[in-house]
Amino acid sequence: MAEPRLPESLIQSLGAQLTPVRRLPPPWLRTAGWLLAVAALALALLWHYGAEHMIRRWIAEPDIAVAGIGAVITAVCAAWAAFTLGVPGRSARWAWLPLPGLLMWVGASGLGCLRDAVLPGAEVAGVHQSVDCLVFIIGLSVPLSLLLIVLVRRACPLRPVLAAVMIGLASAAASAALLEICHGFAVAATDLLTHAVAVAIVVLANAAMGGRLLQPALR
Amino acid sequence: MTDAEAQASDSPERRRAAWMAAAQGGDRLAYERVLGESVALIRAAARRQGVGVDQLDDVVQETLITVHRVRHTYDPARSYDAWLSAIASRRAVDALRSQGRRGRHELHDEFAYDNHADTDDVAAAAEREQEARRLRDAIATLPPGQREAVEQLGLKERSLAEASADTGRQTGALKVNLHRAMKALRARFHGES
Incomplete structure (x- = not known):
């Protein structure tokens, strides 16, 4: 079957508009760029609060340290998945990448809750402190999400909702990890629930906006 | 052997990848060649998504324009055909969706017409x-x-x-x-x- 002539003229006019473009850096490099911003925030918090309190808590309750490391791994993997999903032709299976870190984060936090239930007497977050946590996590997640959105939309995510979920997860996990630095009490059920609510809010807000926010090239 | 000859002796897929890489640097001839060879691939991807013959041209057109806008996202170390097919499939789905929406519009207007x-x-x-x-x-x-x-x-x-x-x-x-x-x-x- 002969190809119709229509694309010919379009190809010529696209050729006439061709300008050299700067290739998008690979996803891992773009992930590293975003992590630099997170690291800068971590340094600022460490400078303000000091590491001593955090390390003392980690020695007393190692599962908090494990949960914190899980959150960091989740943040790194979810950001990497978001940047990779921004490139057309990459597999949707990248969305599974944050799962191990997520299991470690949630699992270790859950163990902390369980231990507090078995061994009462640990300092447990009250409703007031939980609200502070929520404000802290959302307050950090929103700018971190916005930065990720700006970076991801330079590419062309063909699955915007999946990419938005990765963005939400990455920024919520990163802010939960940052919260470790200035957290004043043990992980408890209310605390874990606060994290879950904050993550859900960020993920849903991102997912709801994803279609419009992430695909300027497809409009 | 010149570059062009070296490219011609490569597999078609690697030749397209090389052309697109050159197009990212502003090579118009390579760009028009790779877009020209892309048309058949786009049509194949659109047909796989279930796009009807009457809509194939639309999908080709939309895909070529999208390729133009997002050409900076192509990584020459990876398959050009996979990159292109992903964009074409997405555009095919968009076309099917907008056809569905139009179908509803027409139904609505017929109703208005009757009344x-x-x-x-x-x-x-x-x-x-x-x-x-x-x-x-x-x-x-x-x-x-x-x-x-x-x-x-x-x-x-x-x-x-x-x-x-x-x-x-x-x-x-x-x-x-x-x-x-x-x-x-x-x-x-x-x-x-």
Whole structure:
């Protein structure tokens, strides 16, 4: 079957508009760029609060340290998945990448809750402190999400909702990890629930906006 | 052996990857070649998504324009065909969705038509008014670039050069946008009149 002539003229006019473009850096490099911003925030918090309190808590309750490391791994993997999903032709299976870190984060936090239930007497977050946590996590997640959105939309995510979920997860996990630095009490059920609510809010807000926010090239 | 000969002896897929890499650097000849070879691949990807023969040209056109906009996302170390097919599949799904939406519009209008007497002048005037409003609505729902082209070239009757000076866009871009807009409007009103 002969190809119709229509694309010919379009190809010529696209050729006439061709300008050299700067290739998008690979996803891992773009992930590293975003992590630099997170690291800068971590340094600022460490400078303000000091590491001593955090390390003392980690020695007393190692599962908090494990949960914190899980959150960091989740943040790194979810950001990497978001940047990779921004490139057309990459597999949707990248969305599974944050799962191990997520299991470690949630699992270790859950163990902390369980231990507090078995061994009462640990300092447990009250409703007031939980609200502070929520404000802290959302307050950090929103700018971190916005930065990720700006970076991801330079590419062309063909699955915007999946990419938005990765963005939400990455920024919520990163802010939960940052919260470790200035957290004043043990992980408890209310605390874990606060994290879950904050993550859900960020993920849903991102997912709801994803279609419009992430695909300027497809409009 | 020259570069061109070296490329010609490669597999077609690697040749397209090399062309697209050159196009990212601004090589117009390589770009037109790779787009030319892409047409058949786009049609194949669209057919796999279940796009009908009558819509294949639309998908080809939309995909070529999307490729143009996101050409910076192509990584020459990876498959060009996979990159292109992903964009084409997405555009095919978009085309199927918009066809579904149009189907609902038409059903709705038929219903309105059945319940509308157009025997007297008042009704005819009202209908003309409705037609005009529908056209205005249709223009308003066009993507910003296309809307701008229709407004500048169609409604304000500016010349290409004037419109280009006014909007800061290249005349080629305006032409492409007007072409796409007219096609979209025709597709939208086809069967409704």
